[in-house]
Amino acid sequence: xxxxxxxxxxxxxxxxxxxxxxxxxxxxxxxxxxxxxxxxxxxxxxxxxxxxxxxxxxxxxxxxxxxxxxxxxxxxxxxxxxxxxxxxxxxxxxxxxxxxxxxxxxxxxxxx
Amino acid sequence: xxxxxxxxxxxxxxxxxxxxxxxxxxxxxxxxxxxxxxxxxxxxxxxxxxxxxxxxxxxxxxxxxxxxxxxxxxxxxxxxxxxxxxxxxxxxxxxxxxxxxxxxxxxxxxxx
Numbered sequence: 001x002x003x004x005x006x007x008x009x010x011x012x013x014x015x016x017x018x019x020x021x022x023x024x025x026x027x028x029x030x031x032x033x034x035x036x037x038x039x040x041x042x043x044x045x046x047x048x049x050x051x052x053x054x055x056x057x058x059x060x061x062x063x064x065x066x067x068x069x070x071x072x073x074x075x076x077x078x079x080x081x082x083x084x085x086x087x088x089x090x091x092x093x094x095x096x097x098x099x100x101x102x103x104x105x106x107x108x109x110x111x112x
Numbered sequence: 113x114x115x116x117x118x119x120x121x122x123x124x125x126x127x128x129x130x131x132x133x134x135x136x137x138x139x140x141x142x143x144x145x146x147x148x149x150x151x152x153x154x155x156x157x158x159x160x161x162x163x164x165x166x167x168x169x170x171x172x173x174x175x176x177x178x179x180x181x182x183x184x185x186x187x188x189x190x191x192x193x194x195x196x197x198x199x200x201x202x203x204x205x206x207x208x209x210x211x212x213x214x215x216x217x218x219x220x221x222x223x224x
Contacts, residue, residue: 004155006155040120040216041216042201042213042214042215042216042217043156043201043203043214044214045211045212048211058211059211090155090156092155098205098211098212099144099205100146100158100161101146101158101212102158103148103155103156103157104155105154105155106153106154106155108153
C-alpha cells in the first residue's frame with residue numbers, strides 16, 4: 001500500500017520535554033510538510049521540505065525543528081521552547097511543492 | 113473522535129439531497145485551489161482541485177465551481193450520503209507564494 005504513515009497516533013509528554021513525531025511516505029514524493037491543527041482554525045504550516053537535505057520554515061516554525069536525511073522520512077521535533085505544543089499534527093507530501101498534497105492520519109500530542 | 117473545529121460553520125442537509133459548500137478566498141493572484149475532506153480524528157483527504165484557467169471541474173459525485181470575479185469557490189456534492197459527514201476545507205495556492213493557505217472549514221452533517 002502506498003501512503004503516508006505517522007506514529008504514534010496519540011502522544012503524551014510532560015512540559016519541558018522534547019518529543020519527536022514520525023512521518024514516513026512511500027509515494028516517492030519530493031516534497032513533505034508539517035502542519036498544526038487547532039480547534040476552530042485551519043491548518044497552519046510549520047515546516048516544509050522540497051528535497052532531501054533541504055527544508056524551509058513555515059508560518060509557525062518557532063519551537064519546532066525538522067530534518068530530511070531521507071526522501072521517505074521527515075520527522076518533526078517539538079521542543080520545550082514551543083509555548084503551546086498541545087495540538088493535532090499532520091504530515092503531508094506532494095510530487096512537487098505545494099501542489100496536491102496527501103496527508104497522513106495525524107498525531108495528537110498532549111503536553112501537561 | 114476528536115473535534116477538528118469547535119466553532120466551524122455548519123451545513124445540515126437531508127440524505128439524498130445535494131450539498132453546496134462555499135469558500136471565499138482572499139488573494140486574487142491565487143491560481144490553484146483544492147478541496148479536502150476531513151473526518152473526525154483523521155487526516156484531510158484530497159477531493160478535487162481546480163486551476164484558475166478553469167471555472168468548473170467535475171469528479172465522481174462532486175463538482176467544483178470557481179468564480180474569479182468575486183473570489184469564490186464552491187464544492188457541490190450530489191446525492192449526499194451519511195459517509196459524506198465531515199469537515200470540508202478549501203485551500204488556495206498563489207504562484208510564487210510557496211504555500212497553501214487553508215480555510216477554516218465547514219462541517220457537513222447529514223440528516224437521515
